Amino acid sequence: MTSLAGLSPSFLPGTVWLVGAGPGDPGLLTIHALNALRNADVVVHDALVDPGILSIAREGAVLEYAGKRGGQPSAAQSDICERLITLAQEGRRVVRLKGGDPFIFGRGGEEALALAGAGIPFRIVPGVSSGLASLAIHGIPATMRATNHAVILATGHRAPDQQADWAALARTGVPIVLYMAVTNLPDIVAELVEGGLPGSTSALAVHGVTTSRENVVETTLEHLPRLVEEGVIRSPAIVAVGAIATLRSAIQNHLLDYGVEAAQ
Known part of the structure; x- marks a missing residue:
């Protein structure tokens, strides 16, 4: 039987995966998303990511909150982009974890442009749109x-x-x-x-x-x-x-x- 890990690309140091966490139920994660969480050094996550999904991250992974909620104090998008770049330049395996799909009202496009501009290799992992x-x-x-x-x-x-x-x-x-x-x-x-x-x-x-x-x-x-x-x-x-x-x-x-x- 093929292992789940064998169905997903290698997560290399110094790269960022922009991952969709889906609507909340961990069962709706993709195999790529699951393996990204199990291999990441750092998970930079949004406010709407369910705690059950964050619990899948490998033991020892750093969980960094970067949530943006309307009407509440939120991290600036430019600061989030800079943080992703810095972590990758330090040689970390970085997951940017977003509720739903990163490219549907998730600001994944802004982050992809920032990473490309900084010369950081990255992968897009679509999620089930909320x-x-x-x-x-x-x-x-x-x-x-x-x-x-x-x-x-x-x-x-x-x-x-x-x-x-x-x-x-x-x-x-x-x-x-x-x-x-x-x-x-x-x-x-x-x-x-x-x-x-x-x-x-x-x-x-x-x-x-x-x-x-x-x-x-x-x-x-x-x-x-x-x-x-x-x-x-x-x-x-x-x-x-x-x-x-x-x-x-x-x-x-x-x-x-x-x-x-x-x-x-």
Whole structure:
């Protein structure tokens, strides 16, 4: 039988692996991610990486927190990039561990550019995107022939130099999956409605997918702000808006899940 280690490339000293940790459940790690954790000298991890995943790191590995959470003190991205470069130049095997996928709202692109600019060899290890996993695990396909041939992935985090045109996105009629949107959700909803999306449009929010903290809320677009205000929907959460949000009810009675009941 082939060992798991034999299925993964060698992790060389002085290199960095940008690794997606998936949505939370260690069982959803890739083999490459698992072997990276078992061989890393240093794991530089985000806030949303589940403790169960960090516990997989080899004994003696240094765990460095570099989380970025909206509205809370966070490490500057430039400092994180410099730290990765420094660790690699010291000859360490470095894992940069991110919740979900490093290239989907994970700033993996910025780190890849910084590493390339410094001449540091690196590897990309994709992870299961939290946005798509939050839907799939609850029986909601991101695309389905009967409802949609496209889906919009968008961040609700308002960067000073980059603002989404929510009204324009609403006019596409395409389901929208929102990452990091809870803080700005009332404003986003208002702009989506202004763009023509009916308040009665189906919506679903998933907090802490695949973890013991998981909570599922099925509602409509117009009720999202109230549910945020009441603390029913809380950060971090994935929010889906559109036709796909209705599909869960058709199969949920037969779907094996993580033992979480939907909140209304």
